[in-house]
Amino acid sequence: MTIKQVSVFLENKAGRTQQIAQLLANKNIDILAFSLADSSEFGILRLIVDDTEKAAQTLKDAGIAVILTDVIRIDLPNKTGYLAHLLKYLQENGISIEYMYALQGDGFCSTIIRPYHLEACKDILNNYK
Amino acid sequence: MIWNINKETMDREQMRVLQGKRLQKLVTYVYHNLPFYRNKMQEIGITPADIHGIDDIINLPFTTKQDLRDNYPYGLVSAPHSQIVRIHASSGTTGNPTICAYTRHDLTVWQESVSRCLGAFGLTREDTMSVAYGYGLFTGGLGLHYGVENYGATVVPASTGNTEKHIRLIRDLGITAIACTPSYALYLSETMRKMGITRSELKLHIAALGAEPWTENMRQEIQEQLGVKAYNIYGLSEICGPGVSYECECQNGSHIVEDHFYPEIINPITCEPMGYGEKGELVFTTLTKDGMPLLRYRTKDLTSLINEPCPCGRTSVRMTPIMGRSDDMLIIRGINVFPSQVESVILSMKEFEPYYMITVDRVNNLDTIEVQVEVRDGYYSDDINEMICLKKKLQNHLKSVLSIKAEIKLVEPNSIERAQGKAKHVNDKRKL
Missing domain, CATH: 3.30.2130.10 (VC0802-like)
Structure with a gap:
């Protein structure tokens, strides 16, 4: 989102x-x-x-x-390996990241991503499982 | 409108005859009334009888700012105190202040000079001018003020400070003209934006700007932001105050009131006279002053003179925009740098606000120059690299103009001081 x-x-x-x-x-x-x-x-x-x-x-x-600035927030389960999995997926689809940082709250964990190409990244993430 | 057709369009040869007569009278007057000039003239062996015309002016002694300081307070006043009706004084931040004493006649000449300026700026008696120069010891405020009254237009003595109230007055009173420093004109437009007042709400269309050097880029910026035609008005308190020269509608050099203030250009180092079109130090002789007349006063302002007919019809000699002051010039790693060069670069780039501060220092025996600028709203980036690119762009542009590399420091909005009077642009920390 x-x-x-x-x-x-x-x-x-x-x-x-x-x-x-x-x-x-x-x-x-x-x-x-x-x-x-x-x-x-x-x-x-x-x-x-x-x-x-x-x-x-x-x-x-x-x-x-x-x-x-528009950035993308991706909610992930707070468990081992999910970030690595997401980044691998982005890399395989040719998405470069300008910067990123974490957002964590009660019971949730998100990654804030600023990709070089926002629209392309959004499209790719629509198919992320 | 030409306020004084007779003087402003006088035949060049007639003007020289008039100037010569006035010079003879002036030299006789100071020789007999001022020990300062009598001594100086005796030292170089000339008397009033040696002055036959304006060309002989080059044989007369110079006067410097230091002479004014050394003779503080009354040493250069030649009229008896009973004839003096007003005294102005400079700030005196570097030693004794300098004073300027005026007789009633001197004030009349000053008003006449300012009236010529107002005519050239296109004012009519229907206009209302707000004077936003400081009122007080500084000659800007009162000088313009009485000039506008003499002209017959309406004056609003706004002075400096309380800018928001001033802008409301400009709007509510339908003020059509403003006199202030160029930096204050920019500050006004910035304050207007903050207040949400657009230029279409104002009737302002003429700006008489002076008291500090400014560039053509700055003029374009002010004209665009304020919706005015911006004219240079030049003056210095030692000579009378604002009104010594002024631009006409051609905005191409400032016409000098040369029946009262005779201009020369000299080489600032050798003091040799220089010709028309040559750049050097501007020197004035006050041909008609009674209170505190000065012979060949060295202004330290660097400019050149144009002696060609102007399409406006005035025949007077014009001076080109001040390129700097001989004492403003910074020598950095052996290269001459004028703050006005830095200004013209910054104002030519839309990414930056028209404010800047130059800091010069010496680190390990090497001169350093740093220019602080504010990025204009809308050109900030979230990306560090883009901000660094912006810095590099300015740095490269400055290097092409100055021939030296300046460090650029991007500072936060509004952190560079907005001048209400004369702007301070340089901080030289070198202890030489």
Whole structure:
């Protein structure tokens, strides 16, 4: 399933990630998953939240650069071997992954995937068993 | 509209005769009233009798900013204090401030000069101009203010600060013209976007911009964002303030009010006079000032003069846009770099906001230059590689213009200071 991810451009400055988390906390927005990609002087914080629109608006109002990106969420049983199986399937079908990270909650486990070719990946996943 | 047909379209030869007469009178006046100039002239062995016409100006001594500082506060005021009606002062961030003292006559000349500017910008008495230069010791605010009143248009003394209120006034009062710095004009348009006010809601169509050097790219940006025609107005407080030169509808060089302010271009190193079209340091002589007249004042502004007829009908000499100040020039690894070059590159790229900060430092005896820029909304990417490509693109573009490699730092939105007055673009940390 395709979901919206909130990406935030951050300068590499002390306390910057905390400020983002605080802004979202103040608005009662729940962060379900995140990953932080960084280069030497700036980073991109990627977030999956329970209210994407509200989160994006809150951050924009605070003058922060926000990008909404489509990513794919795949629910998997929380058991050994399922991730390896999924990745093998994607690889065999020629899907390259730009980045990925995990989303885990009570009784479920998901993989968030940003493939280089979103539509192709969606089509392939439709046939995944 | 040409405000003063007689002076602005005067035959070139007549103008030179007029300038010569005024110079003779000025030199006699300062020789007899100011020990500073009398001493300088005696040192090089000339007297007022040696001045026969405007061409003899090259024999007169120069005046520098340092002379103004050394003679602070009243050492260069030649009129008796009873004749002085106003004093402005510079910020004095690097030593003594410099002051400018005006007689009533000086203020009249200043208003006349600003009126010529307003005519060239196309104002009529029906127009309302908001003056968003700082009111106070800085000459920008009051200079424009009394010029607009003299012209007969309506002035709104908005000054700087409280930009949102100012934008509401522009909309509600139907303000048609604004005078401010180019950086403030950009800040206005950015604030308008944040407030959700579009340019179609405003009647604004003329912008008189000055007090800092700006580029053609910046003009295009401002014209597009604000929906105005943007004109350069040049001036410096030592000479009178804004109104020393101005663009006409051709937007091709600024016409100098040369019956009052005589321009020369000199080589900034040798001080030799240079010809029309040659780039050098701009020098002004205040031909008609009483309060604090200056002979051959070195502005440090780098430009060239155009002595060709302008399609607008004015015959006055024009100056090309200021390419920088001789003291703004950065020498980085032996290469001359002007902030205006960096600006023109950034403003030519749609991926970046029109703000920047240059930091120069010296690490292990090697000069470093870093340019901070903000990526424009809509050009941010979720992909680190794309962001790095954006940096490289700017870096390559800068290298082709500057011939040196600058480090690029992408910073968060709004983290570069928005200037309300003159923008500060350079932080030179080198301890030389």
